[in-house]
Amino acid sequence: MKIAFVVQRYGMEINGGAELHCRWIAEHMKKYYEVEVLTTKAYDYITWENYYLDDIEEINGVLVRRFPVARPRNPMRFGRIQQFVFHHEHKIDDELKWLEEEGPLAPALIKYIDQHRADYDYFIFFSYRYYHSYWGIQTVPEKSILVPTAEHDPVVYLRIFKELFSLPRAFIYNSEEEKNMIQRVANNSHILGKVVGVGIEIPSSWPTQQVLEQRGIASDYLVYIGRIDENKGCDKLFQYFLKFKERTNYPVKLVLVGSTKLTIPHHPDLIYLGFVSEEEKFAILQGALLLIMPSFYESLSMVTLEAWALEKPVLANAHCEVLQGQCQRSQGGLYYENYAEFEETLKLLLEDDKLREILSQNGRRYFESNYTWEVIEQKYNYIISKLEEEKENK
């Protein structure tokens, strides 16, 4: 059986989001099926400018076919159209124009899917909101499986997606909250769908002490790992953390790991490490007291799963239904809605060693029963075998 994974970007350099999710799944599923990846030549997720040169390459044993982006995104124009589509009465055509502007505009990819539909048994599309998924699923609805990676933002309520959500043969959701949201929007509960998510790649070892010494981290610290920007709630996190320090003077620092789009306030208790290697990331996570996830929009926070895999409790933003749901289901973390709750929960977690320990153990158990690769692979195989059964019954 041959399966194509279709995703907006793909490469070893892309280390987060749906793209990394797709790469890991593709690499794990190659032991069961013949796997190929269909993607664009883009690297930058803001402009989608062509970056990769080769049309075909092999990454970790997976064949990757790249298609050029016909026109890079103009962020200003896209912003204007998005503003109009989100806040004004508009036509379907406006939404399609929005989709085209959002990109990555790769008609050659869609043409390839159309011309080679017979070569593949299934096309697994990642991220519903981009050009490749919308037009790809329209092209081969009978062979498509969608991994929506949807967040609770205004995009999900656009009319074009209500129609799109009724086309695929199956859905692979990241969380219960995502499943409920999409089924509520599109009324498509009759379509096969399963909450799966993604497993975590944990390096065999990481030199925690050495990394902490090199980075000059000597005291207790909390850690945030991910893109540092407003969409991830980082500005609010800085505000809350500095207020917490001011009010409590608690001897704890906040370590920030990831590329930044924000100006980080100069404060001795905010330690910005920038982009780090996987080993370093795990070392820093291992040395932390807990992980903070301030993001408002998540379909599945991989770093939260990593924290639980390493037996670290999590303090998450309760405005994100997925994070709150994950904390409640796992019993592996607390959450906050405002500063008062941030202060109380953080104080409780820092103070109560026993609570931290139990939350960590719960998180680990939750990770083991839902997010190890054996479980994830089984769930993917289940979806494909179900679709095969349906095909035979027809």
Added chain:
Amino acid sequence: MGEDKKQKFSAEEMEIKIDYENIDVEEIMNQIKRKIASRPAQEIEQQEEETRNDYRETIPPPLTSPPGGLRSKIRRILLKLMRPFAPLIKLMVLPVDEELRETVENLDYANRRLDELIDRFPQEIGRLESKIDLNHQLVNERLELAFKDLGRAKEYTKLLHQLTHNLVVEMTKLKIEKDHLKIQSRILEKDLAFLNRREKEVEKKVFS
């Protein structure tokens, strides 16, 4: 973690009871919410304001004017110039079915959005109800405490009243006693003066 810090927060932490054998994150969060809600009104208002701000930040920004640009500007000017003939031009240029289609699409979209809102309505109501229940519970708890405090204050006032009364009685008794003692001391003074005088008379008689 530092012992001194532990002591600093221990009074507050005492309020949150955790069943370590059977951790329930939701229960812990409810306790935290209750603890925050039981703070002085001013502080609560401040926190609520913060929460509202947080919520505002999560929802999309308010409606703004449609996108500008040269094209829309020219379009506006042309429409303004042609306004008197606009219905006629529209009728001639645009087929009526196109207008109808657009209207139906817009209505359909409005309907879908209403459907979405209606779908979300029970959930929102549920959330509001649970919040109201929580607040109701908190208000009841606080009222109960206030009534207890009031009862205690009443008893205390009664005691104070009794104490004052007893003090007045005692003071009166002491005043009478004091007056009595004063009279006694005057009598004793007179007796002493008489005895002195007598002593002197006796001395005179003895030595004369």
